[in-house]
Amino acid sequence: MLPSDVKLLIAFDIGTTQSGYAYSFTSKPGEINTCSFKGRPPNTKTQTSLMVNKAGKLVCYGQEAEDRFSEMCEADDMSCRLYRNFKMAIHHNPTLNKSTKVQDISGQHSMPVFDLLVMALQYLKNHVMRAVNRFSDTYNEDDAFFVLLVPAIFDDRAKWLMREVALKSGIRSERFTMALESETSSLWCLHENINGIKPKGTRFITVDLGGGTADIIAHESQGDGSVESLQSPCGGDWGAVNVDNCFKSYLSLLFGTQAVDDLIKQNLHEWYKLMKSYESYKVSKAADMKLHIPLSLKSSAVDNKGLHGTAELAELIKSPNFGGHFNMVGETLEIDDEATKGMYTYTVNCIMGKIEQLVQRGVVTNKNVDHVIILGGLVNNDMIKSMLKEALNRYSLVFPDNGEMFAAKGAILYGHKKSLVRSRVIPLTYGIKTTVPYDEKKHCDSQVKLINGVKMCTENFHVLIKAETKVNVGHEVKELDKPLVADDKEQNFEIFSCGSADDIPTLTSHFTVHKEASFSIPLPYGCLVDDKVFERCVILGEPEIVFRLSFKKGKKDIFIKHMEYI
Template identity: 25%
Template sequence: MEIVYDIYLPGCLKVTLRLRGSFMMATRDLLVGAIDFGTTYSGWAFSFLHDFQTDPTRASVKQWHSGSGILVTEKAPTCLLIKSDGKTLEAFGYDAENQYRELTDTGAHKEYYYFRRFKMALNKKLGENLDRKMTIEDEMGKSMNALNVFAMAIEFLVGDMMKNVKDKLTSAIGKDEVHWILTVPAIWTDAAKQFMREAAVQAGLLTSNLTIALEPEAASIFCRHLSVDTTISGGNTSIAKMPVGTRYMVLDAGGGTIDITVHEVVSENSVKEIQSASGGGWGGMLVDKAFENLLIDLAGQKVYDVFKRTETEDWLDLWRDFEVKKRAVAPEKTARVNMKFPLSFSNTFERVTKGKLLDAIEASKYASDIEFGGDKMKMSASLFKSLFEHSIGKTIGHVTSLLRDENVRKITSILMVGGFSESPMLQQAVREAFPGIDVVIPLGASSTILRGALVYGHSPISIRERVLKYTYGVGTTSKFREGIDPEHLQTTTATGKRCRTFSKHVERGQTVKCNEKQVEKGYRTSHKFQKKIRFPIYASEDIDIRYIDECIYIGEIELQLKDPDELPGRRVVVSMTFSGTEIVVKAVDEKTGEDTCVFVNLLG
């Protein structure tokens, strides 16, 4: 038996889906490519439709080799080395790290841009500005247009994947024939998601072939296919074996953000969201920041800045070694943590302050916790582990607050995914904080999002329902009520005095079915010979809203009207879909009957 129906993907692309057996397939998706663009690490993977139908977990995943040839990972550092023209990408990932390090030998690195961990620039709150002209600084403080940097990274990942695809096929295939999945944090704003879409389009992808996937959702649906022996949890809990109605929390801990949502099992291969995504910028980078603050506390901001600028190679080596130690440290460790520590740091301290670094340490609060021997820094286990306190504290505190909700209290398990979930420190903290809840950690937690994005690309019906984070609507006008409505919101149109009000389409906490429009509303023109109608879109964390100044403007849609009418009152019916990963808007001009897809501009 085969069931056929249509859905509209972002950009109003109509796609025919067919239900065969237990999977929903998009007929055009013979090849799905996924890009996991992470704060600290990124990667790509692809899978063919026939492979997916045989085994949904089967995927071709890029294996990245570090310069030493010893380390092989499924994701590479999100690092870009860009030439001085600001247009040419010299290297990406481990190659960018290694080439930049080599350039520091001659001082030639000053002629390049070196970007790392820049994704957090898009981690904005509702109402915070995000636009196409935004700039970001590289590691040495030089600025570039952010959209260009993101586009270069995506273009490299796309090109690198296509080279591998072509090596595996006897016939040619182009990137326009691939259904691309680009992952983003679920807690991101709609503007940040649009920013990533535009960066991907600038990188050469067709918007009609591109789907934005939410990171914790991708990980969740991938783990619905994993058996218990593919986890490192130490128990017998399997997300795949959970019966219908079971609820579990997805804790996606990345380098930049901690992204948390709650899912309920709907069927063998699908889930629904019962708690909207929440979290914050509490990922592994907070541990890095704590270590940087410790160095600054020891030596001073000026010494650290001079060391970074003048001894860049040693600065890079210091952070590489710290990353290794950060990943390995465990809660039970009691012995001191030994790190390579460049002598140039001590020399820089002496040059800048005319004093001795050892004397400064002995006079500080770290005297009993830090000691030096040759080119080694020996840090007490307690001090090193304290670097995790802020990140872990924020995460545990947030999960604790979520568990106060009646819907969330019913969870039986916490699924930990993302690169930072591989940290023994975070794993143990979650287990100790929530002893009555099973903690499930899949093998290769850092690549579950990448692999899950492929599952989502082949089977978008895997996510049945979502819970809205915000109340959404459009700005409109209603008859002005003297003595009731605020005077500053009064406006005059061809139909008299009007008040600028909020027309709600959906509200925060509302459960919506995926790929179905939520509400349809009619609006009328207010001027003679009106050639276009504009709808400003607003969002709010509140539910009961009447006026536009009670919410936040996030963007607008604009519809051109053919054959303008002499009198106002021409009706346009607008439907918005907020259940997908992006806002989709359709408008029907009742006069012409035209069904139009409307571009939503959320970036100013």
């Protein structure tokens, strides 16, 4: 339930390539409003692009940043930097922290991705507050509760960073929750009864195919707008950025990596114009791609390849060496239909393979999955839509209109009523590092320490929950614990994970076990260990794992801890 003083619910969707938000007033929860950014017609999303000055301060955001940077490039003004696609830096990054840096589009400047995400969220927060107070200055941030969307396939470290981004942007912890994009997209699909999926028992797969990632999840409708999860979220970095990288690899193949690098470093404005031209083709209905190639790129390619001129380069490009899919006519590079399809092949194959994998594992079958719903920004492209229809022709495929806003709208439903997601499937086996009496059969390779004259194993992997376990939202695992010695002033916790649900290692030092996070709590004063007994409660089935710790004697403090990656 939302706090009683909340008047406004806001959901933010900071995507890799596009951002937006939705909101509703608690007095009218059924009326969901979406953002409106400048453009013709007004856009419900804007580019996730930031232009910053040399001091690292935000100059402008979104489409305005793209337009102004383009103007500055034309004027050969490089006093500002443009950052795009920076959110991908936090996807499956095992060393991610607040200092992790990303490069601007020139590749010559960098900033912490944490700072960029904070700027993005603050911009959107200010934008929505102006929108809700457009006709009256009635609401402020203290009246709002915020939902921050993240891909369901984000790992715990990435979710931690997004929580820290929210806090740094001025959102209070008690006024904030996280939601998973593919889940909330499913909720909105149910709300709209897309393809008649609302009846109880209807099973469907939702594929949220956006700028950076593809989120895939299977749900069963409960008939009342709520869902039961059938599997843990899966997917990968198969979104629009992957398609962009394929296009860049074409350029490197045809003109040479060095020529492309030189273009970016020496003629950034030409590179930027080339990429903007490519992006306009990506959302058009044209099968063949025709792009203006800067003279500097062709000249550099001629020099690096040791050719006698651009005519020889053109002959080389259209030769069988490159499959006959490319042609250079004057200053125009032509890429045929087959090569253009090739840019999307990896994404389509990965989605098809993942769905087939779910079938093979028995999570779903052809008979019990009624629909595959594919939405997100990338499916606005007709070519990938056609390729997906062909690859998944044995399923009932649905491509809802305006599907790129489903996640944000569904997040509003979720914010009002989190119980709409009744259950989740835990993706990993989670446990904590504990010290237990040494067992020769289990702990033969472990570190050993004598404590009170007893031989103890100090790296036992104490399992809290196994991978692929289905739990209700808010599921609690409670255990009593206590320090090893009475002199301890604080209790340290180290959380570990592994991908296996069977044959789980007994030691945290095993190569398949990975340290996730750590935190500590102060212990109460007392002469005896039993004076410091506490209850450790792990709350599972939420987008984030939460620990609640309380003492059984004396001190009544309750500690709420999220996973911390410091």
